[in-house]
Amino acid sequence: MIVCIFQGRALSRAAAAAALLAAGAGLAGCASMGDGMSTAFADPAKYQLYDCKQLETERKSLDTRAAELEGLIEKAQGGVAGPVVAELAYRNEAISVQGQRKFAEEAWRQNKCRPSPPATAAATPAATAASIASATGAKPAKGAPPVPR
Incomplete structure (x- = not known):
């Protein structure tokens, strides 16, 4: 009777170890599957x-x-x-x-x-208004920087 109990435990331990090895192998397969399955x-x-x-x-x-x-x-x-x-x-x-x-x-x-070229710095609104004013001969808006002549 005692021999039978020890044999049963050894058999269940072997089965558990085999199950863990099979699960480990299965998970290892999943890890390598990611690159091909992307x-x-x-x-x-x-x-x-x-x-x-x-x-x-x-x-x-x-x-x-x-x-x-x-x-x-x-x-x-x-x-x-x-x-x-x-x-x-x-x-x-x-x-x-x-x-x-x-x-x-x-x-x-x-x-x-x-690839598109890097964007250049956009002109500021005040500088744009000043350049438009100088091109048309109009006086720049109040607060706009002076236009060099």
């Missing part, structure tokens, strides 16, 4: 009708969001249950953003877009 969480037709200006804005916002998510994942990794929190809270959105970035890049290349 486009499954994004709409491939979303960016087909975007023009270059819209694509440029979208690409910048996707890059920003991807960087935010990577930072959050790294921050969560340092916690007590960090890897679990990182996977549950942020990984799906990070995979989705990665897929969206891929489709936005494809649309960017298909449209043969080029």
Whole structure:
């Protein structure tokens, strides 16, 4: 009777260990699946009708969001249950953003877009009013800077 109890416990421990190993292998497979499955969480037709200006804005916002998510994942990794929190809270959105970035890049290349040049400083309203006044010969508005002649 005693031998039977010890054999039953050893068998249940072996079964539990085998179940843990199988679960670990299954979760490891999920972690590597994220890179290949990134486009499954994004709409491939979303960016087909975007023009270059819209694509440029979208690409910048996707890059920003991807960087935010990577930072959050790294921050969560340092916690007590960090890897679990990182996977549950942020990984799906990070995979989705990665897929969206891929489709936005494809649309960017298909449209043969080029990055826009950096914006120059806009003229101040007072300077614009003064230049209009000098061009028309009118007296500048009260409070406007003097027009050099």
